[in-house]
Amino acid sequence: MAYYQNRTKKTERSCYEAALHLLKYRGQSEMEMRRKLKERNYGEKDIEDTLKKLMHYGYVDDESLAEDVFRSFRSRRCYGNNYILQKMKARGLPCPYRIPEEEERDNAFRVLAGRAKVMPSILKNYRKAAAFLLRRGFSSSVIHSALAEAGVEDEFPNW
Incomplete structure (x- = not known):
């Protein structure tokens, strides 16, 4: 029992040290x-001070991170x-970037062709x-055009 108590005990790290980790x-x-x-049980004031410090030094920069993740x-x-x-959005990042529709359509066709090699049906x-x-x-318009390009026939052509 003592083993589990020690595992859940908060370490002696400061909030800033935990953030750097x-x-x-x-x-x-x-x-x-x-x-x-917050999950590591640091106080709200400690978290705010740590985040201000991290943003000041550029360690936490949502716009830069968003660009890197999108890229x-x-x-x-x-x-x-x-x-x-x-x-x-799940990571709390802004996403002002978009893949152009033509590039997205090419990507959808490429992904479908790769899947067809493994599963031709x-x-x-x-x-x-x-x-x-x-x-x-992929959006529905991109999907429709990629499937048409791949020669997959629509089951409901009149819709």
Whole structure:
């Protein structure tokens, strides 16, 4: 029992030291940092002072982090704007960036072609192919044009 009590005991680190430790692994947004420090039972005043200090030194910069995260997702070329926006919002980051529709359509076609190599039957089922691309965050107009380009026939062409 004593082992578990020691594991849950708050360490003697200051709030600022804990924040620097978190930043060692990856960039953190202000929202993420606030939540993680709160989970570690630091006081509200300590958290505010720490965040002000981190922002002053540029260790926590949501705009810069948002640009880096967006650039990272965009370079993978396998996600649509909706997916990227959702992931960035979950991290508390602003997302003023968008992938151009033409590039997003090319990405959707490329992702679908890659999936078809593993699972060729996807090109015969419009719903499965559309659902696959939808989960990747592509918009419905992009999905429709990518499926048309891939030759996947719409089950309901009159709709």
